[in-house]
Structure formats: C-alpha cells, structure tokens
Amino acid sequence: xxxxxxxxxxxxxxxxxxxxxxxxxxxxxxxxxxxxxxxxxxxxxxxxxxxxxxxxxxxxxxxxxxxxxxx
Numbered sequence: 001x002x003x004x005x006x007x008x009x010x011x012x013x014x015x016x017x018x019x020x021x022x023x024x025x026x027x028x029x030x031x032x033x034x035x036x037x038x039x040x041x042x043x044x045x046x047x048x049x050x051x052x053x054x055x056x057x058x059x060x061x062x063x064x065x066x067x068x069x070x071x
Contacts, residue, residue, distance in 0.1 A: 004038040 012031060014023035 001034065001037070003041060004034055009035065 014027055014031070016022075017024050
C-alpha cells in the first residue's frame with residue numbers, strides 16, 4: 001500500500017449511501033485506516049531521521065573538538 005499524499009486526503013470523495021443520509025461507513029473506515037497507517041509511517045520515519053541527525057551532529061562536534069588536522 002502506497003503512502004497517502006496531502007492531495008489524496010484533500011481530494012478524497014466518499015459515495016453517498018441510498019436509503020439513508022451520510023457516507024458509506026465501511027469506505028470511510030477503510031480510508032481512515034490508510035490515513036492512520038500513513039501518519040504512523042511518517043512518524044516512525046521522522047523519529048529515525050531525528051536520531052540520525054543527532055548522531056551526525058554529535059560526530060561533527062567530536063571531529064571539530066579533536067586534534068585531527070587533515071593533511
């Protein structure tokens with residue numbers, strides 16, 4: 001399943017159900033499941049990237065503070 005884009009969310013249209021007002025509950029639930037999955041994936045990726053950035057910043061600080069001089 002591909003991750004949703006903001007356009008997917010903004011442009012999503014639900015079909016009306018005959019004989020009662022409102023949207024098809026199953027269709028809405030399925031779409032919300034996709035939204036939740038996408039948000040969760042993005043949160044996990046964001047956390048991973050933050051950790052990598054922090055590690056890279058620590059490494060830069062270590063190298064900047066060392067007596068290492070490139071030739």
